[in-house]
Amino acid sequence: xxxxxxxxxxxxxxxxxxxxxxxxxxxxxxxxxxxxxxxxxxxxxxxxxxxxxxxxxxxxxxxxxxxxxxxxxxxxxxxxxxxxxxxxxxxxxxxxxxxxxxxxxxxxxxxxxxxxxxxxxxxxxxxxxxxxxxxxxxxxxxxxxxxxxxxxxxxxxxxxxxxxxxxxxxxxxxxxxxxxxxxxxxxxxxxxxxxxxxxxxxxxxxxxxxxxxxxxxxxxxxxxxxxxxxxxxxxxxxxxxxxxxxxxxxxxxxxxxxxxxxxxxxxxxxxxxxxxxxxxxxxxxxxxxxxxxxxxxxxxxxxxxxxxxxxxxxxxxxxxxxxxxxxxxxxxx
Numbered sequence: 001x002x003x004x005x006x007x008x009x010x011x012x013x014x015x016x017x018x019x020x021x022x023x024x025x026x027x028x029x030x031x032x033x034x035x036x037x038x039x040x041x042x043x044x045x046x047x048x049x050x051x052x053x054x055x056x057x058x059x060x061x062x063x064x065x066x067x068x069x070x071x072x073x074x075x076x077x078x079x080x081x082x083x084x085x086x087x088x089x090x091x092x093x094x095x096x097x098x099x100x101x102x103x104x105x106x107x108x109x110x111x112x113x114x115x116x117x118x119x120x121x122x123x124x125x126x127x128x129x130x131x132x133x134x135x136x137x138x139x140x141x142x143x144x145x146x147x148x149x150x151x152x153x154x155x156x157x158x159x160x161x162x163x164x165x166x167x168x169x170x171x172x173x174x175x176x177x178x179x180x181x182x183x184x185x186x187x188x189x190x191x192x193x194x195x196x197x198x199x200x201x202x203x204x205x206x207x208x209x210x211x212x213x214x215x216x217x218x219x220x221x222x223x224x225x226x227x228x229x230x231x232x233x234x235x236x237x238x239x240x241x242x243x244x245x246x247x248x249x250x251x252x253x254x255x256x257x258x259x260x261x262x263x264x265x266x267x268x269x270x271x272x273x274x275x276x277x278x279x280x281x282x283x284x285x286x287x288x289x290x291x292x293x294x295x296x297x298x299x300x301x302x303x304x305x306x307x308x309x310x311x312x313x314x315x316x317x318x319x320x321x322x323x324x325x326x327x328x329x330x331x332x333x
Contacts, residue, residue, distance in 0.1 A: 002047045003298075004032055004162065005198035007062035014062075017047050018198055022056035032068040032199070036255040039142040040161050040201060064118065066195045067164055068139065070111040071256035073193060075135070075168055076104050076243050078236040078262040085271030086263075090176050104238050104246045106259070109168070110190040117196040117300035123286065123307035124191045127171035130284040130304065134221040134267030134292050135166040136233055138240045139199050140257040151248040157213065157241035159253060162199040165294045166260045167302065169193065172270050172283070187312070195258070196300045205296065213239030217295040219264045224289055228281060229266025233294075236261055 003018040015032045016025040026034070026046075035043045077083055083096050099105075115121065123130050140148070141161025148159065168189065175188025208215055214234035221228045238246075240261070247253055266272065273279050284290065284304045291301040 001204050002044060002201045003198040004035060004043070004201070005067050005196075006032055006065040008065065009057055009062040013065070016054070017050055018059060019051060021059045023059055023062055024050045024054045024056060026050065033071075033256050036068065036139065036141045036161055039144065039255075040203065043141075043161075044201065044203065064116055064197050066114045066116045067197070067199045068195070068256060068258075070114060070195075070258045071254055073109045073111050073114075073137075073258045073260065074106045074247055075109050075166075075260035076106040076238075076262045078104060078238055078243065079231070079264050079267075080237055081231070081235070081265030082263045082267065082271050085266075085274040086268070087274070089270045089274030090172070090179065101237070104243050106243075106247065107184045107189075109193060111258075113190060113192050115192050115194045115302070117194065117302065119194070119302055120305040121169055121192050121194070121302050122305040123284075124171050124174070124187070125308045125310040125312045127174055127307065128283065129172040129270075129279070131170040131172050131269045132221060132223075132284065132290045132292070133166075133168035133170055133263040134219055134229065134231075135168055135260045135263055136217075136219065136294055136297070137164050137166040137195065137258050137260045138162075138244060139164060140244065140253050140255055140259070142255045148253045149248055149251065151245045151253070153213070153239075153241040153245045156244035156248060156253075159244055160202045160240060161255070162201040163205065163297055164195050164199045164258075165197070165292050165297055165300045166258070167194040167290070167292055167300060168260060168263065170268070170270070194300055194302055197298045200297050208296075209239075210234065213241050215240075217297075218293075219267065219295070220293045221267055222291050222293075223281070223284070225291075228269075229264070229272070231264035231267060233261065233264070235265060 014025040138160045169192040171188045175185045216234040220230040288304045293299045
């Protein structure tokens with residue numbers, strides 16, 4: 001199995017491969033993103049050579065980082081069960097809107113606040129309902145001869161370089177308020193996303209895909225050692241190839257893009273709040289330990305830190321509407 005990671009060790013930051021509890025570094029100046037730009041076939045050749053020629057460093061002695069620096073992060077909402085429960089929690093309405101079934105839906109989140117397994121995740125200012133989201137993410141790599149635009153599902157499948165675990169941390173109370181504007185989540189989502197512990201290359205999963213392209217691998221989450229939810233990745237409404245293809249329509253996917261599956265069924269607290277009709281299990285608190293597990297990839301674990309005490313809302317100015325045109329500037333007054 002080829003696993004691609006980034007880590008800190010002995011005062012330096014390295015990218016490379018993990019195998020049998022050992023790390024094998026690429027030459028300085030080469031990174032995970034460099035491998036994504038070369039593509040999967042070339043990367044597997046480099047991995048084979050690296051295992052033969054580079055001294056091993058024990059995995060237990062390194063500090064793992066997020067396995068790549070994403071170019072973009074698109075996060076889909078591909079699990080029907082999750083949509084149903086969260087809609088009841090956020091909007092107080094049961095069921096799934098008809099539009100969900102018509103095409104995949106995603107939003108762009110912040111690639112600059114990506115965190116790694118082992119990091120402390122602070123509670124954002126104004127949040128009292130911190131939540132986790134249990135996801136798998138596909139990482140896009142280079143495919144020779146393709147510009148990553150208007151891909152078919154089969155073509156898009158070839159662009160999937162590998163898979164990693166994603167925790168899309170969510171401030172549900174902030175999200176609930178801002179989504180009433182009907183634009184999508186913003187400050188309820190952009191403070192942290194955890195990726196890791198590494199990228200497992202896509203070739204490791206090829207024999208597991210069913211006839212429609214779904215991966216029946218197990219996903220689960222626990223808080224403070226207590227199981228919270230479990231699902232199969234194959235319960236997505238669309239396989240990853242179709243998600244990548246949809247993202248590319250009249251647009252483009254490029255090496256380093258990350259595309260999340262969305263939260264699996266019972267993979268977050270908000271869904272359970274909607275189904276239970278109460279905030280049970282309770283929102284995350286300082287000191288809680290959240291662990292996400294995905295079969296065939298690995299686990300990421302983070303501790304919840306303190307809440308930042310600040311007031312971040314800025315109200316709109318209640319100004320009179322002036323429709324006159326300035327004769328001096330030629331602009332609307």
